[in-house]
Amino acid sequence: MNAESCNAMLRRQGGFTLVELIAAFVIFALGFGILLEVLGDAIHTTRQAQQATQAALYAQSLLDAQGIGEPLREGGSSGDFDDTYHWQLNVVRYQPQIAAGSTMAPALAAPGQAELFQLELVVSWGNQYLQHHARFVTLRSMTPPKAGGQLPSGQPPGFG
Template identity: 40%
Template sequence: MIGSRPQSQQGFSLLEVIAAIMLLAIAFTALMKVAGASISLSQNAAEHSEAAMWARSLLDTAFVGEPLQAGSRSGQFDRKYRWRLDVSPWNEAGAAPPAAPLHLYQLDLDVLWGPPAHPRSAHFRTLRLTGPQTDGSGNMQAPR
């Protein structure tokens, strides 16, 4: 017979091979999308970890050797990361500040990176306790 295969001939038809290649291409595309997303998430996590490292360093060394003062400061860690630190006296909501020699200050730190038009950021907040400070003659001064 013309066009029929003998029983001894085995294998895949061209249509089956094309279908298998198409299925592999679709699976490979999906796998590459997952791998790309994984790389993006890893880079994002690394950037946030580095921002946290810079923040910890700044918060650990802020106002060491100088009196703590309310206000704002800003600067740059390196070419990629920049920061803004806001310091304000802290007291419980609705409560009058205590008349004690120790005072709490709230430090709010924003670490920014990426393009200035669309920066990425991480926010850090901590409290810092200050005691009475002395002027050059040893007399006590109220914290500023």
């Protein structure tokens, strides 16, 4: 091999140019930045879902216990589940709405007949800058105790 053919061979075997390396690095950096943003959003969404699920579990446990052991009473109450989650419960007697033009008159509960109560629970969590609230509303039927404190036969306390 002569010197001329060696020089020609070296020119053909050249690697990437500096411009090509910079372009590849920029494309890699953009792709990596987009990936980090997508992962950050996914983590944020997962955290919000976890907090909402925790609020729903706390709400279910509080609502399930209402009217058990002692009858429901109209009024409001509030408290804390822990340092993060707080609750506010409002209980009101519920009167079903009668459709317009209906011949049915609103029925008042007769003594010993089941009464309906609407329970509205608001669970809140967050910090001073961003508060989250979840509202849960349900109806609960209660059969008042008979005279002398006895329950209707075969019924657990508080259920009609």
